[in-house]
Amino acid sequence: xxxxxxxxxxxxxxxxxxxxxxxxxxxxxxxxxxxxxxxxxxxxxxxxxxxxxxxxxxxxxxxxxxxxxxxxxxxxxxxxxxxxxxxxxxxxxxxxxxxxxxxxxxxxxxxxxxxxxxxxxxxxxxxxxxxxxxxxxxxxxxxxxxxxxxxxxxxxxxxxxxxxxxxxxxxxxxxxxxxxxxxxxxxxxxxxxxxxxxxxxxxxxxxxxxxxxxxxxxxxxxxxxxxxxxxxxxxxxxxxxxxxxxxxxxxxxxxxxxxxxxxxxxxxx
Numbered sequence: 001x002x003x004x005x006x007x008x009x010x011x012x013x014x015x016x017x018x019x020x021x022x023x024x025x026x027x028x029x030x031x032x033x034x035x036x037x038x039x040x041x042x043x044x045x046x047x048x049x050x051x052x053x054x055x056x057x058x059x060x061x062x063x064x065x066x067x068x069x070x071x072x073x074x075x076x077x078x079x080x081x082x083x084x085x086x087x088x089x090x091x092x093x094x095x096x097x098x099x100x101x102x103x104x105x106x107x108x109x110x111x112x113x114x115x116x117x118x119x120x121x122x123x124x125x126x127x128x129x130x131x132x133x134x135x136x137x138x139x140x141x142x143x144x145x146x147x148x149x150x151x152x153x154x155x156x157x158x159x160x161x162x163x164x165x166x167x168x169x170x171x172x173x174x175x176x177x178x179x180x181x182x183x184x185x186x187x188x189x190x191x192x193x194x195x196x197x198x199x200x201x202x203x204x205x206x207x208x209x210x211x212x213x214x215x216x217x218x219x220x221x222x223x224x225x226x227x228x229x230x231x232x233x234x235x236x237x238x239x240x241x242x243x244x245x246x247x248x249x250x251x252x253x254x255x256x257x258x259x260x261x262x263x264x265x266x267x268x269x
Contacts, residue, residue: 007250015266017263021139027260041267054090068080080213080215082215083199083217093147096108097154100154109202109210112171121148127152130144136176176228180196181233198217223236
């Protein structure tokens with residue numbers, strides 16, 4: 001993924017920050033409130049800080065429900081439970097919006113890795129952001145998920161109302177590896193580690209007799225994670241041609257510390 005994002009060139013200027021996802025998100029949020037930077041760059045964001053990122057994601061869930069109903073006799077199936085691997089919680093927020101817009105969705109399971117800020121909130125009622133931990137599902141290594149505020153607003157700050165729609169669980173790295181192996185041994189399908197978190201959460205819910213069909217939101221191509229796939233399966237997933245092409249390109253990026261003043265200089269240069 002780093003190679004994809006840092007080799008495009010042209011009018012795309014990639015910046016590598018010496019820090020975590022939370023550091024990057026903090027820097028972007030600050031830039032978005034810096035009037036000089038916004039004026040100079042006409043600045044916006046393409047990640048889930050921007051509601052515009054969530055709007056197309058809403059359609060995924062509506063489409064998935066319709067696809068399920070096409071394939072199964074409608075009278076014989078209940079509304080599905082969506083299991084959503086979650087880091088910054090944008091995808092889950094989009095799914096919840098779809099339900100509140102009328103999509104036939106029963107409920108959700110939010111599947112986190114060891115960065116279990118939201119599962120902890122469901123256990124304790126206290127939202128306690130903290131520095132992120134590094135895991136195999138690294139795109140979900142978020143210690144202060146920005147979209148949680150949207151979920152909290154939607155449920156009017158009431159944890160009990162939120163729990164009526166969402167169950168939040170965490171899946172460890174060993175469980176992730178076990179699920180990748182189990183799924184491959186049984187089906188031949190290679191899960192990426194993020195999707196494996198969701199499948200493991202779904203399997204655990206099924207063992208607990210959670211009623212109704214479950215749909216897991218897949219997240220990435222396993223070829224992006226050769227080290228983790230190799231650890232789990234002893235092999236790697238073949239790369240699609242687009243990723244092979246990215247691996248052949250030279251990096252074009254600027255490296256900066258996780259310091260806003262340095263990022264600001266770049267924006268205004």
